Amino acid sequence: MPLRIVPLRLPGLARARLIKSAQLNSELELFHDHSTGAGLIQIKALPDFIGADEEDLKADMAVLYELAELNSFDVFSLRNSLRDLKIDVRHTTDLTLSPTMEARLTDYMKSFTRPLVVNVFGANTDNVSNSGQIIEMFTNVDRKVALKNMQKIAAMMNITVADIPDFLEKYGDIYLSLSYFRRCLDEIVPKFDQLTDWMDEMRGTMLRENHQLMERCEAVRGGLNELLGSVTGRFESFDRNSQSFWDNISMESFQKLHALIISHHETIGGVLCGLTVKLDAWETKFPHHTGSPHKRAEFVQSDLAPGLDKLLKLEHSAPSTIM
Structure with missing residues (x-):
């Protein structure tokens, strides 16, 4: 920061x-x-x-x-x-993603912009990746066509045409945040698989007789697995809630969805941050994923284990994903 x-x-x-x-x-x-x-x-x-x-x-x-x-x-x-x-x-711009980062989230955003574009415009979404482009679709066209599309979404949401810009801004923002966090998760998963394999290699050395160390490694692995599984489950729930919103579209259902996702920002951000810094520390100290058994054991105990209980506590404190 x-x-x-x-x-x-x-x-x-x-x-x-x-x-x-x-x-x-x-x-x-x-x-x-x-x-x-x-x-x-x-x-x-x-x-x-x-x-x-x-x-x-x-x-x-x-x-x-x-x-x-x-x-x-x-x-x-x-x-x-x-x-x-x-x-x-x-x-205010200090708490926005850079254009470079937004561009890197394009593929993630498409899955979220697709329902809105299809429902309102009946159009292909290949070239639409963020809310700014959606807003342009409402404004940078023939006035009569723009008004027709705005009236269509207003009727769907049971809101006035004047409320549409605020809806689109909030819609784009919550899904930009989900895209950002999902990208973080997708980067963590393969590194985590490599890390656990790296830890398991200690079982083939003389350290396998150190039962206390092996239990410690298993506890770390179990904790990391629980965190990844729980966070992944939250994203799956967000997907289901998003689909539910489009199946029963209204301003009330959107406000519930908006409040739900925002309520998870701090816990998801905290867990993904914690996992990321630990994995980054591992790749910094062991760039080629090598290291003697004792160096590996030392890293597990000095860098991976500390704070893991805090991450688990944070994940357990997350709000319900039921709207």
Whole structure:
């Protein structure tokens, strides 16, 4: 999370970031360079690195401690979390995905834009990937055709034509968030399979006699499996709820769907964030997926196991997926 987006008093902090470690602790990253590595410090150590007015430093550290408790720093989770903390961002664009990231989500978005385009326009969706393009389909055509299409969706939703832009914006936003999180999940799954195979290789070494270690590895594997299975189940439920909305379309059903998905942002974001940083730490330390048995055992205990119980607790706290 780049600290430039939040209103801190010390200008020097605008160049820093708040990041999650593999142990799921929040740390300040003062600099990051591919050749020299990252300069990470704990928030409590900030006074030793920055000479500043004591009152300003105390005020900023109070904000940083609040931010450090957040489970994820993705834009969708932050929208809810920062609002709850009554922390404003400097610019509204700070909590939006970049055009580059949106472009990478095109294939994911198509599955969500297809029902709307087909129901309203009866058109092919191959060239439609986001809500902005849908809005253009309503506006950048012949006025009579545009009005006819807007009246059609208004009748379907039992709303006025004036309500359509707000509906389309919310529709696009919730499915953009789902596309983003689903892409994260799809990137995690193959890495997880490789990681578990890598851990299993320890069973073929002298460490197999270390029953405590083997139990620890099995607990880590079981915890990771439970997290992936549960999150995957939530996405499947979102798909069913989306289909249910189109089978019984109304503004009321959409508002329920909208509220449901937003209520899951923080827990899904937190779990996927935790899994991602752990897998990234593994690939950073073992880029070729090698390593001695003892190095592997050390990594399981120092990086994979810490914080796993916190992720499971977070996943268990997720709201119901029943609308």
